[in-house]
Amino acid sequence: MKTKQFAILSFSLFIWVSSIFAQGFQPPSTGKAVVYFVRVSSWGGGTTFEFFHNDKYIGAFKGKNYMSYECTPGENLFWASSENKEFLTADLKAGGTYIVIVDVIEGFWKAHVGLTPITVNNTEKFERARVIINKKPSVSIPQSKIDKLNNKLKKFINEELTHYEQVTKNKYHFKNISADMAIPPDKLK
Numbered sequence: 001m002k003t004k005q006f007a008i009l010s011f012s013l014f015i016w017v018s019s020i021f022a023q024g025f026q027p028p029s030t031g032k033a034v035v036y037f038v039r040v041s042s043w044g045g046g047t048t049f050e051f052f053h054n055d056k057y058i059g060a061f062k063g064k065n066y067m068s069y070e071c072t073p074g075e076n077l078f079w080a081s082s083e084n085k086e087f088l089t090a091d092l093k094a095g096g097t098y099i100v101i102v103d104v105i106e107g108f109w110k111a112h113v114g115l116t117p118i119t120v121n122n123t124e125k126f127e128r129a130r131v132i133i134n135k136k137p138s139v140s141i142p143q144s145k146i147d148k149l150n151n152k153l154k155k156f157i158n159e160e161l162t163h164y165e166q167v168t169k170n171k172y173h174f175k176n177i178s179a180d181m182a183i184p185p186d187k188l189k
Contacts, residue, residue: 023137025097025188026068033073033092035177036138037080037115038066038129039102047111049102050081055157057149061139066129068138073179077164082113085160087168089176090117096182099129117177120187130188 028034037051041064048062051069054077059067076090080102092098103114118125150157 024134033096034070035098040128049113052079080113084112088115093179
């Protein structure tokens with residue numbers, strides 16, 4: 001009897017740990033979309049890039065890594081911060097999985113960040129991103145830390161979004177994720 005209980009406990013623990021530390025592409029929840037921010041280059045590996053969705057801080061990571069982010073479909077604004085600020089508009093569809101390559105660009109004091117959405121037609125970049133995503137789990141930051149940083153960065157976020165709306169939105173042409181850029185499910189394996 002104890003062996004059976006141990007087996008059930010072990011299996012339950014395995015399932016729980018696997019779901020928390022899941023690697024590979026995970027489909028979005030019903031009615032949601034998921035965006036994978038993937039850094040495929042190890043150049044400038046010590047530089048941490050911070051990521052935002054509309055007016056919210058959503059996470060940060062450095063090095064050759066990735067972060068998955070689930071959100072509501074429709075029009076969205078993603079942006080990243082380093083020595084520069086990089087904006088990316090998006091029109092996501094429910095159930096869609098999207099990949100954004102996090103570019104590392106030489107900067108004055110530290111590396112600049114770039115955001116480049118890709119499709120499976122970007123064969124080399126897609127394969128490099130797919131390998132990283134299937135190799136290890138997504139960077140995960142506890143919600144309590146995200147809440148704390150959103151509170152701490154509130155003024156910074158408001159200033160950057162005001163500048164975006166009043167100056168940069170109309171001055172520059174930003175890259176866009178369109179709904180049809182979703183990666184087909186059969187390519188996510």
